[in-house]
Amino acid sequence: MNWKKFERRAAALALAAVVGVQPVLAGSYKLTVPSGYTSPFIDVQKGDWYYNYVAVLNSMGIIDGYGNGYFGADDPLSAGAALVMVLKAAGSGTIAATDGHWASGYADYAVSKGYLTSEEIGDDLDGDMPRILVARLAAKALGLSPSENKSPFSDVDDGYLTALYEMGIVTGSTENGKTVFLPDKPISRAEISVIVWQIDRVHTYGKQILFQNTYYDILDGVPVNSYDNKYFLKGSDGYMTYTEPGVETELGIDVSVYQGEIDWQKVADAGMDFAIIRVGYRGYGSEGKMMPDKYFTQNIQSALDAGLDVGVYYFSQAITVEEAREEAAYVIEQVKDYDLTYPVVFDWERQNYAGSRTQTVPSVSTMCKMANAFCEDITAAGYEAMVYFNPSEGYKQYDLSQLMDYPFWLAQYNSVPTFYYDFDMWQYTSTGRVPGISGNVDINLRFFR
CATH class of the missing domain: 3.20.20.80 (Glycosidases)
Incomplete structure (x- = not known):
């Protein structure tokens, strides 16, 4: 697959409408793989933690594999592609390039909004972006305040990341019995599939309750569990x-x-x-x-x-x-x-x-x-x-x-x-x-x- 072509196509199509969110009951939404869908990817099968997200996006033509039967779930995503997909999912709309790179307008937009600094983004939009920067970008683009609660991750304490965790947007992984986020690693194609879907859901519907793979709108006027x-x-x-x-x-x-x-x-x-x-x-x-x-x-x-x-x-x-x-x-x-x-x-x-x-x-x-x-x-x-x-x-x-x-x-x-x-x-x-x-x-x- 032509990776640059994928990035541009994904950016152009990045969830202009709700992606794979199917109504279950009034006020509830569920990530639903289309009936009859069969994964074309050798490395994306039922049981994989990213399967549903990749399946939904692939069924809509937003993501594809390499042409050799592989999706490359663990392959890194470029900084430019991460900026475009996250910002569009959070409602930025299409932003024209401001210099020679196709994602430069999104980079400048992120800086102007205070989501990231130009130093954090760096000069190479084709290079990797650490996942902690993707998390901060997503949280700030959604208008989230940094959480004051204890970090769920043993390897990073970041209020914006914790806020994303509390919204169900990121979950981390387990290593040696501990929940980790691996903040300095680049974001992978599997991870961006999950994050983009989740960001669009929150942007479209606001904060929701996650229960048994279904998201429920929060009811007005019903007191929240206040037990410590x-x-x-x-x-x-x-x-x-x-x-x-x-x-x-x-x-x-x-x-x-x-x-x-x-x-x-x-x-x-x-x-x-x-x-x-x-x-x-x-x-x-x-x-x-x-x-x-x-x-x-x-x-x-x-x-x-x-x-x-x-x-x-x-x-x-x-x-x-x-x-x-x-x-x-x-x-x-x-x-x-x-x-x-x-x-x-x-x-x-x-x-x-x-x-x-x-x-x-x-x-x-x-x-x-x-x-x-x-x-x-x-x-x-x-x-x-x-x-x-x-x-x-x-x-x-x-x-x-x-x-x-x-x-x-x-x-x-x-x-x-x-x-x-x-x-x-x-x-x-x-x-x-x-x-x-x-x-x-x-x-x-x-x-x-």
Whole structure:
């Protein structure tokens, strides 16, 4: 392949429109390789970290290989090509040459904007550009401020680079168990493919949330996760604590028939403060019959007798607002004789198998209307309502900005919660062990701020 021809063509075409960003849900975008695409490159195959980016750009005719079957993923990119591709992706438009080199106008533009100095760019636009300079160029062209957070890279501490990392634009690599950026190495063809796509995404859509290879727009008015990870600590007993000054916590479990017979006094003696007990569920099949949890009455009375604070949850398979209200009415009737001091929770979870009534998820609008309808009726009956979800449901199935009247219960089984938005209770494990329960049990941390 003629490398100069590639550089000029790539610069001219560098993402004038969104490159390979396909809508998944309203407000979400995903890097999607076209259906039926087969890599023509021997050295670009599924499993390579750069595969999707190269595949998308190649399918659009923006990048090509050498003509011998190779893409040359590790080959360096010239400084001129890096300037043109990054600046165009960040919205500079086409800039005419100012001297003999075809990329000279972009070099002068970068200097005039304060992105890089003429000394950093150098006199040889056909030479290599260290990747740290490409990172600073990208960050400044996107209008990012240098991050004050600790660098994720062991070999460089640069606020602009850290800002790019926090935006999902760069990730680095691993060497000897450490995350490195290799700041003085030239940028490679594989790396520029990733960076150019990411820069254009941020320029077009702004800051987004990356989850499972999909980018989600940040919702207006929804508080961001404000917990400080350094205060989370799991003890040798498997119990999580959070010690930030000014934040109180309580530890508890949620249970159903699957935990069998429970010795609730042992649970209380083990340090549990509360229990969320399943009151019932809707069947998975098309009929969607509402059923009680056969251990509900025994569990709730025994938990109360042991001195625990108690709430309940209903495992919903509702597909209409009317069904959600039916579930709320059922819960209200079942709990009327008990003193609930913890929330009544709407727990909707998809069941992905043939014949499941929730295999096809209702629209985001319907999901929000169902959750609100359930919670409105629970609140009207004098109880605190809450909505339960895992990150996938929180990002994909709900628009959390429509549920702001109610607290959130997050299920995420990590050492720290990485969900972008704020929440009031965290289910941090489904394999907890608590005295008085013979098998695994969900354990939760409730926050009071």
